[in-house]
Amino acid sequence: xxxxxxxxxxxxxxxxxxxxxxxxxxxxxxxxxxxxxxxxxxxxxxxxxxxxxxxxxxxxxxxxxxxxxxxxxxxxxxxxxxxxxxxxxxxxxxxxxxxxxxxxxxxxxxxxxxxxxxxxxxxxxxxxxxxxxxxxxxxxxxxxxxxxxxxxxxxxxxxxxxxxxxxxxxxxxxxxxxxxxxxxxxxxxxxxxxxxxxxxxxxxxxxxxxxxxx
Numbered sequence: 207x208x209x210x211x212x213x214x215x216x217x218x219x220x221x222x223x224x225x226x227x228x229x230x231x232x233x234x235x236x237x238x239x240x241x242x243x244x245x246x247x248x249x250x251x252x253x254x255x256x257x258x259x260x261x262x263x264x265x266x267x268x269x270x271x272x273x274x275x276x277x278x279x280x281x282x283x284x285x286x287x288x289x290x291x292x293x294x295x296x297x298x299x300x301x302x303x304x305x306x307x308x309x310x311x312x313x314x315x316x317x318x319x320x321x322x323x324x325x326x327x328x329x330x331x332x333x334x335x336x337x338x339x340x341x342x343x344x345x346x347x348x349x350x351x352x353x354x355x356x357x358x359x360x361x362x363x364x365x366x367x368x369x370x371x372x373x374x375x376x377x378x379x380x381x382x383x384x385x386x387x388x389x390x391x392x393x394x395x396x397x398x399x400x401x402x403x404x405x406x407x408x409x410x411x412x413x414x415x416x417x418x419x420x
Contacts, residue, residue: 216250217308224254232261243268246316249275252308255315269316271326275305281385284329291333310334320344374405382413 242265244258255267279302280286290296291303313319313336320342321327327343330336355363361371369375376395382388388409395407 216305220250220308221253224251225257227254228257228261231258242266245270246312247272249273249309249312252312252315255312259315266317267315268318268320269313270320270322271313271330272322274309274329276302278385282325284325284333287333306334310336316340318342369406370404372404374402375408376405377408377410379410382409382411382415384414386413388413 242262244255244262244265245268246255247270249271251269255269258265258267276287279298280290287302290298291306293299313330313334317340319330319336319340321330321344323345324343327341330341331338364371364373364375378388378391380386392407395405398405
């Protein structure tokens with residue numbers, strides 16, 4: 207259901223799409239008791255959330271905010287967002303404001319919202335005016351349980367992948383795209399190569415490889 211932030215028909219698209227989802231839910235799920243939860247994680251699900259509350263009034267809607275549309279376009283620069291919202295003459299104002307309002311409409315229709323970072327929590331409370339009591343701040347992390355390598359183990363693993371024991375490995379593990387800063391990583395690595403000739407960059411992940419091969 208990916209729709210460009212610049213698509214002015216996106217609200218009608220999502221409304222029709224999620225009303226169709228609601229019809230499917232009503233035909234397959236019968237809920238008449240409390241303590242039932244719907245977990246939504248797409249910021250364009252306002253009409254679905256409102257419909258769920260209408261047909262399943264005893265349920266609660268829990269939303270996890272993984273991202274917001276403005277962050278994708280502005281690369282997460284909240285200061286730029288604030289500047290745009292204060293200037294109606296900015297060519298980006300209507301586009302950004304319209305989609306942001308839809309994101310807020312979705313969150314207002316939910317009972318609880320999970321912010322997965324302190325940055326997201328700040329945005330929700332200051333930019334979106336979501337009440338702090340409605341937000342659950344939970345930073346998602348992975349416990350580091352990996353065993354420590356001995357020098358011998360490190361040497362053996364490097365040799366398996368064609369590196370020498372003296373090589374320094376810088377490993378990037380994640381999605382390859384400009385939003386994640388992969389292009390900046392490659393530029394920085396090129397500068398480091400001059401001072402550290404035995405430094406190697408290993409990129410493990412899929413995505414837009416043009417961001418690193420230009």
